Amino acid sequence: MKKTAYIITIGDEILIGQVVDTNSAWISKQLYQHNIQVSKILSVSDTERGIRTALEDAKENADLVLLTGGLGPTKDDITKHVLADFFETSLVFDEKTYARIVDIFNKRDRKVTDLHHQQCFLPESATLLTNEKGSAPGMWFEKEEVIYVSMPGVPREMKYLMEAEVLPKIKEIGQEVILVNRTILTSGMGESNIAKRLTKFEEELPENASLAYLPSPGMVRLRISLEGNNPAELIQVLDQLTEQVQELIPELIAGYDLDSLEECLAEKLLTHAYRIGTAESCTGGFIAHKLTRKSGSSAYFEGSIIAYSNHIKETILKVNKEILDTHGAVSVETVEAMVKGTINLLGVDMAVAVSGIAGPTGARPDKPVGTVCIAVGNQDAIVSQRFQFSGDRMKNIHLTTNYALNMCIQFLKNNE
Amino acid sequence: MKKTAYIITIGDEILIGQVVDTNSAWISKQLYQHNIQVSKILSVSDTERGIRTALEDAKENADLVLLTGGLGPTKDDITKHVLADFFETSLVFDEKTYARIVDIFNKRDRKVTDLHHQQCFLPESATLLTNEKGSAPGMWFEKEEVIYVSMPGVPREMKYLMEAEVLPKIKEIGQEVILVNRTILTSGMGESNIAKRLTKFEEELPENASLAYLPSPGMVRLRISLEGNNPAELIQVLDQLTEQVQELIPELIAGYDLDSLEECLAEKLLTHAYRIGTAESCTGGFIAHKLTRKSGSSAYFEGSIIAYSNHIKETILKVNKEILDTHGAVSVETVEAMVKGTINLLGVDMAVAVSGIAGPTGARPDKPVGTVCIAVGNQDAIVSQRFQFSGDRMKNIHLTTNYALNMCIQFLKNNE
Numbered sequence: 001m002k003k004t005a006y007i008i009t010i011g012d013e014i015l016i017g018q019v020v021d022t023n024s025a026w027i028s029k030q031l032y033q034h035n036i037q038v039s040k041i042l043s044v045s046d047t048e049r050g051i052r053t054a055l056e057d058a059k060e061n062a063d064l065v066l067l068t069g070g071l072g073p074t075k076d077d078i079t080k081h082v083l084a085d086f087f088e089t090s091l092v093f094d095e096k097t098y099a100r101i102v103d104i105f106n107k108r109d110r111k112v113t114d115l116h117h118q119q120c121f122l123p124e125s126a127t128l129l130t131n132e133k134g135s136a137p138g139m140w141f142e143k144e145e146v147i148y149v150s151m152p153g154v155p156r157e158m159k160y161l162m163e164a165e166v167l168p169k170i171k172e173i174g175q176e177v178i179l180v181n182r183t184i185l186t187s188g189m190g191e192s193n194i195a196k197r198l199t200k201f202e203e204e205l206p207e208n209a210s211l212a213y214l215p216s217p218g219m220v221r222l223r224i225s226l227e228g229n230n231p232a233e234l235i236q237v238l239d240q241l242t243e244q245v246q247e248l249i250p251e252l253i254a255g256y257d258l259d260s261l262e263e264c265l266a267e268k269l270l271t272h273a274y275r276i277g278t279a280e281s282c283t284g285g286f287i288a289h290k291l292t293r294k295s296g297s298s299a300y301f302e303g304s305i306i307a308y309s310n311h312i313k314e315t316i317l318k319v320n321k322e323i324l325d326t327h328g329a330v331s332v333e334t335v336e337a338m339v340k341g342t343i344n345l346l347g348v349d350m351a352v353a354v355s356g357i358a359g360p361t362g363a364r365p366d367k368p369v370g371t372v373c374i375a376v377g378n379q380d381a382i383v384s385q386r387f388q389f390s391g392d393r394m395k396n397i398h399l400t401t402n403y404a405l406n407m408c409i410q411f412l413k414n415n416e
Numbered sequence: 417m418k419k420t421a422y423i424i425t426i427g428d429e430i431l432i433g434q435v436v437d438t439n440s441a442w443i444s445k446q447l448y449q450h451n452i453q454v455s456k457i458l459s460v461s462d463t464e465r466g467i468r469t470a471l472e473d474a475k476e477n478a479d480l481v482l483l484t485g486g487l488g489p490t491k492d493d494i495t496k497h498v499l500a501d502f503f504e505t506s507l508v509f510d511e512k513t514y515a516r517i518v519d520i521f522n523k524r525d526r527k528v529t530d531l532h533h534q535q536c537f538l539p540e541s542a543t544l545l546t547n548e549k550g551s552a553p554g555m556w557f558e559k560e561e562v563i564y565v566s567m568p569g570v571p572r573e574m575k576y577l578m579e580a581e582v583l584p585k586i587k588e589i590g591q592e593v594i595l596v597n598r599t600i601l602t603s604g605m606g607e608s609n610i611a612k613r614l615t616k617f618e619e620e621l622p623e624n625a626s627l628a629y630l631p632s633p634g635m636v637r638l639r640i641s642l643e644g645n646n647p648a649e650l651i652q653v654l655d656q657l658t659e660q661v662q663e664l665i666p667e668l669i670a671g672y673d674l675d676s677l678e679e680c681l682a683e684k685l686l687t688h689a690y691r692i693g694t695a696e697s698c699t700g701g702f703i704a705h706k707l708t709r710k711s712g713s714s715a716y717f718e719g720s721i722i723a724y725s726n727h728i729k730e731t732i733l734k735v736n737k738e739i740l741d742t743h744g745a746v747s748v749e750t751v752e753a754m755v756k757g758t759i760n761l762l763g764v765d766m767a768v769a770v771s772g773i774a775g776p777t778g779a780r781p782d783k784p785v786g787t788v789c790i791a792v793g794n795q796d797a798i799v800s801q802r803f804q805f806s807g808d809r810m811k812n813i814h815l816t817t818n819y820a821l822n823m824c825i826q827f828l829k830n831n832e
Contacts, residue, residue: 014441015454016448017445018441028433030433040458040459041458064462196531283708285708288724297724301724308713309714346728
């Protein structure tokens with residue numbers, strides 16, 4: 001049996017929506033990699049009732065309980081009092097913690113306050129974990145075969161304590177089965193249609209394997225997970241399963257174990273030593289933004305023309321006026337001409353161009369909202385496609401961007 | 417007594433840390449504004465046990481239970497089965513939902529699959545909430561004076577259902593006092609420095625008023641909230657307080673009751689009947705993207721040149737080579753020349769140009785990471801400024817974008 005964990009975050013700022021709880025996701029990821037299954041994440045208020053009921057729930061259902069938040073010098077923090085009650089221990093003054101705080105404050109030329117003095121009264125039965133990033137130490141408790149660790153809620157401090165103290169100590173807990181997984185990035189088809197093509201594959205998955213769909217606009221990540229004891233064997237099976245998926249949906253696959261299509265494209269561009277430029281109408285610069293999110297993008301990204309008006313398409317990208325008049329700005333003819341214009345103007349190896357009606361306004365009888373044309377090409381060849389999306393404005397922009405990135409990836413794949 | 421709510425998010429992707437739960441924070445914020453207290457947020461796995469125990473907990477402790485996730489066409493979603501059991505009802509085929517899905521798919525020229533057919537079996541006792549943004553409807557249940565609402569986990573779909581269906585229905589639950597609030601959008605100064613200038617204002621706030629700081633990179637929203645019984649009186653006081661803030665920090669205010677600086681700028685551009693263009697280096701199209709997020713942007717946005725390379729700055733934007741050689745690409749001289757080049761090339765009334773070192777690479781001895789120059793101008797005048805930011809790459813891109821938008825707003829304010 002896998003060991004299970006609870007994550008409990010304490011503090012009203014999460015319950016009133018002032019702060020997004022990113023700590024839990026970070027902790028979950030670490031525990032997942034240590035083969036410990038998080039079965040519940042709770043956010044509760046900084047009150048005795050809130051904390052106590054969460055602890056009672058955890059006691060019955062978890063092997064490991066990680067608490068964050070509710071530790072600090074301000075007086076609304078009652079976590080340690082509730083912990084002392086729960087573990088039937090008392091609060092005692094810890095000289096070592098106090099000395100650390102005094103030392104930190106002296107170095108910063110600041111005065112230690114009464115609040116800091118009070119902060120050094122800590123539960124006697126806790127093993128204290130030195131927090132090099134702040135004043136409140138972590139606390140480690142064990143009771144009836146359950147481990148409890150309380151940490152400050154400041155992400156920097158929590159992460160330090162997890163990495164320096166907690167994870168090394170809990171390594172042994174999770175080491176009963178090994179978990180491996182692979183993420184396959186796909187684009188060009190929706191979740192349910194991919195599922196259809198993978199029906200048989202899913203039915204025939206080995207007992208210890210599972211497949212999850214993680215969809216976002218214009219992209220579906222497939223995660224294959226495997227559990228077992230023999231790492232070499234697991235990796236081998238994972239490779240075989242990945243290959244099967246590859247054979248079933250070859251034209252949809254953009255990359256492996258990456259988070260985004262722009263990372264897949266960046267890899268391909270670097271491999272080909274290609275520089276790219278974009279010409280964007282309806283996406284308004286979003287493709288260029290995606291391509292420049294990662295550091296080092298100047299190695300493959302040259303620049304873009306955001307041709308929101310026809311005037312720019314004509315005067316700067318040199319799209320023939322007749323093409324615009326005959327076929328309209330949203331047409332495969334126009335985006336193909338935009339690709340050519342971009343390659344000539346920017347002197348790039350490859351360009352992608354998009355034009356469409358993101359909505360909600362701008363529809364024409366033959367071109368409803370969501371009509372989008374995309375072209376990709378180099379000096380030798382251009383491919384283009386017309387799409388009919390049906391999202392709202394932002395979704396259409398995201399869809400167009402991801403489909404355009406994927407068309408670039410497939411274009412480069414076909415030129416390998 | 418305030419009514420209390422539970423938020424339950426369902427899905428393994430949160431428990432393994434692959435996805436950060438932003439839904440709960442968004443929902444919490446909405447409920448807070450509706451005077452309902454969130455007492456617990458839970459994330460549980462997509463299993464009968466996970467969902468069931470969360471519902472049992474909620475039943476005893478909440479008046480309102482909002483569930484997200486675990487609804488969709490793939491077979492790993494068992495939420496509705498558990499809901500049917502919990503509410504002692506059965507799953508029946510809903511013709512109306514099926515007709516909606518068929519209609520959506522026909523419009524996209526795609527085929528409805530068996531999975532979609534199965535998706536239309538829904539708990540009989542649920543009131544279905546039409547989801548205009550996706551295939552899975554929301555479900556509203558009432559049992560023993562507790563309201564339960566189950567929604568899809570896709571943020572866009574959840575938000576649509578909350579705004580269109582759920583919040584209007586639950587308005588009365590929280591309506592014991594009236595809550596009014598106003599948001600003042602500021603930019604150009606950090607939270608703690610604004611707080612300093614508003615110290616006295618805050619101290620003298622009436623008992624029933626509060627001021628919240630909602631900071632994000634390059635922007636701080638100030639929210640004044642008032643509680644009471646007489647709406648007319650509350651609005652009057654709110655207007656007075658807003659005026660006081662206006663007098664204390666006039667040059668920082670970009671707008672009122674809008675969510676973003678791009679909306680403030682759009683309003684100003686429309687008032688001035690100005691068309692704008694951008695020339696972007698380090699932001700890589702992000703300013704253009706912000707300006708085109710909202711429908712109708714073609715009324716004031718012409719287009720952009722993403723001049724990621726110096727080659728484009730020189731050949732397309734006609735920045736003098738001597739300026740680039742003498743002052744470098746990241747200099748007020750260069751961005752001023754980029755503004756002029758953009759106005760000439762695109763024929764716009766006004767342009768904004770940015771150049772900077774977003775990091776983590778690219779630093780020079782005299783220009784560390786975070787050095788950013790921004791210029792804004794029209795035919796008659798150009799203003800420019802050099803900034804030193806200290807975030808990571810994405811934060812620097814966001815900061816640059818918001819400071820650039822704010823410089824455009826203040827430029828137009830000064831020309832009124």
